[in-house]
Amino acid sequence: MDDKNKVPYVVSSKSYTAVAINAAAKAGEWIKSRLGTVKELNTKYSAQDLVTEVDKGAEQMIRKLILTHFPDHAILGEEGVEPGPKASAQALEETLKEEYVWIVDPVDGTTNYVHGFPFYSISIALAHKGEIIVGVIYDPSRDELFVAEKGKGAYVHGKPTVVSGEVTLETSLIATGFPADQTFALPINMAGLQHLAPQVRNIRSGGSAALHMAYVAAGRLTGFWEIGLNAWDLAAGALLVTESGGTVSDTTGRPYELSVRHIVASNGAIHSQLVNALQIADATGYDSH
Structure with missing residues (x-):
């Protein structure tokens, strides 16, 4: 059967968000459980840019969870890209040719994680034709989940988030x-x-x-x-x-x-x-x- 005759499988944006939340929460729990066990350290781009087997494991976990639900979606994940600005730009350009792209950072704050400093997060976004439609950031240390859907506001602990009021x-x-x-x-x-x-x-x-x-x-x-x-x-x-x-x-x-x-x-x-x-x-x- 050729692609033209395929009936598109339509899902509401709600389920995109549900998958993003589930992937972030599960990866977050796993990352937190491995805290303090990190032995094998590789430097990525420079001596300050660390990557661990936990980053790689978390990204694999997130990939599997997303692809189970959306097998034809593309995934741009930090661990799948060679280090350095040029490689990042190229990977992004190639991936954005796809209609749906998940953009994943399995551990943002790896250096903190390695040192046991509790300020790191999992970041998962979904872009449709280059426009971000879902964004989820999970902080396992505080069990805080930040969620946004395009046009529907943003939330933490289910309460709407609003920017601060300073004017200077x-x-x-x-x-x-x-x-x-x-x-x-x-x-x-x-x-x-x-x-x-x-x-x-x-x-x-x-x-x-x-x-x-x-x-x-x-x-x-x-x-x-x-x-x-x-x-x-x-x-x-x-x-x-x-x-x-x-x-x-x-x-x-x-x-x-x-x-x-x-x-x-x-x-x-x-x-x-x-x-x-x-x-x-x-x-x-x-x-x-």
Whole structure:
């Protein structure tokens, strides 16, 4: 039977979300149960970029759960991609040719996980024709599940999340990261950090970009920026933030899409101030010419 005559199997977006939640929760339980057992460490892109057998095992688990329900969907997972920005961009470009793509980070915050620092998460997003329609971030340490569906809002513990109310940088709590890429992303991020630190209430660096995005969505952080991230760090969180009333863009203010690597997410009210500060510091990651 050729493809044209196939009757499409139609499922509501609810079941996409249910599968994402189930995969994140099951992988999260397993990851947490393995805490403290990690022996075998590989460095991925640099000495700071760790990958463990737990990341790989969690990704396999998530893949199986998704493909059981949606065998014809594509999956872009961090562990299936060679390290480095070029490989990430290429993998994303190839995968986005597919109609449905799941974008998975099995452990966002591996360094924290390895050290037993309880700030790591599982991030699962589903994109349809390049647009994110489901985003789930699960924090096993706190048993917090952040869920967003396009057009239907975002929730944690089943309660709607809403971004914070600060309107100035001075009153804002901002997060960033220290990128593993020491030649390009780290120095640029440090320039932004040095410029912003005196202008904001304070800066946090939890070590999981996905959780930082979830915290912006939940109003626990006013904003977050970082240079040199990947689709799997950001996709689920971007939907959480926008569905909670916030704004997500690249560091020059252009709207977020899946290929964006230099990110600003905020409550919206301080967004242009944050973007402007990065531009003044020459810390956007883009050429200023």
